[in-house]
Amino acid sequence: MNIFEAIISQTFLQHALLAGVLAGVGCGVMGTYVVVKRINFLAGGIAHSVLAGMGIAYFLGNSPILGAIVSALVAALIIGWIKLRWQEGEDTIIAAVWSVGMAIGIIFIAKTPGYSVDLMSYLFGNILMVSSSELYVMLALDMVLLATVAIFYKQFLIVCFDEEFARLRGVNVELFYLLLLCLVALTVVLLIQVVGLILVIALLTLPAAIAARYQSSLKNIMLLAMVLGTAFTCTGIVVSYEPDLPAGATIILIAGVCYILSSVYSQLSKARKTAKS
């Protein structure tokens, strides 16, 4: 059975591809903010500390994805609040939240009685095991992201572009900054379903970083990044199927290769332009 026959007959593959599309939409929208606002490291901190929530939820017998949502939001608010309060200590604090979160998760997972969970699937994703209820959660997360960004588009734009000017125009900069981080946190949860928490950062930033080379307005970068994100996840699933490669890692490799190619291409065309003039 080749991949295309398998897609038609196997529900788990259909689920995986749907999850890929849902993740692609989220990473396109929020990844754009992460790239233009340059908060990669911050998003990485949120992503890794999510293990705390997943571990606690698992220990208590609850759904790991709900635990992930709660801990992602808590991590976003802690990091955001600290950053707004003490500008200079930011790096250290993010690193602390990053590793303390993971440590909490590992301890809870280790202490969970009974059959031990596959830690690897949290860390590297298990897109081939996404259930239909998880798909509904992912869809709901996408709706929340898209609706919030559509409603507050200009507020987010002004806060990302020029914080000081935003403050002078009466925008509550702190509120929108924290809201933005919370949306990034929800996106992280969305992507963890697909590639796991270690690889999230690449899927969050690479599509938007590539799109930013070819599109000029924030809206267009988001649209192109959505298309790229979806293309990476779906191609990754298809490519990994027959040789039985880990899907998450394959998706990230494809994204990484495309990013490098686009960098080389834009360097070359820049060099050609300067050579001409």
Next chain:
Amino acid sequence: MKAEAIISIDNVSFSFDGPLVLDHVSLTVIKGEFLGIVGPNGGGKSTLLKLILGLLEPDSGRVTVTGKSPKRGRSAIGYVPQYAAFERSFPITVEDAVLLGLVGKSQRVFGYSGEDYQRASDAFRETEIEDLKDRLLSTLSGGQLQRVLIARALVSKPEILILDEPTSNIDSRVEEDIFDLLKKLNERSTILVVSHDIGFISEYVTRVACLNRTLVCHETAAISGKTIEELYGSSVHMIQHSH
């Protein structure tokens, strides 16, 4: 007509956890004037602006803008930040950047109204950047960017226009154009300009305040060599501008 104070700075001192940056400074900005604030780098010019804009709080003394506290009065201010105050590579078009000047002023939370676009196009015309509307901010020259930032400040139809070093990164011919534009805008707005370029600014402004921790001088006439000495120390010579 009686001179009406639009910004008043009363005995204000300020420090960033160290020596005083501003030491008992008092200054009144009169409605309709074109006031220049000059002084050496680190003399407290930008700090004074931040106090007026309510971004900093004075240690002692009081600042009012249109009779209100800066935080409440600053909606009457159109602010043009220093050239390097934001990320220039940010992916935004001139039109979108100018429309952001209406955030908080526009009736709509979501998107912009027809009236908003009308105001933006008035601002484009006034600053002569209509043909740059669809360009990316990162592709503009220093002088063009300065006009865009002025347009962004103008869309909210401010009573007061405050500019921080508007000509610090552009060549002198463009500098003159910018000041001619400001002169025109002064017909309906009060203008406050911070600049390090003393000789040049004095040709345009109605009044100059010299700031170096304290207000050294505060006069209507062109600045004399003696004041410059007081302000910068004796080693600085006044450069003759011929325009």
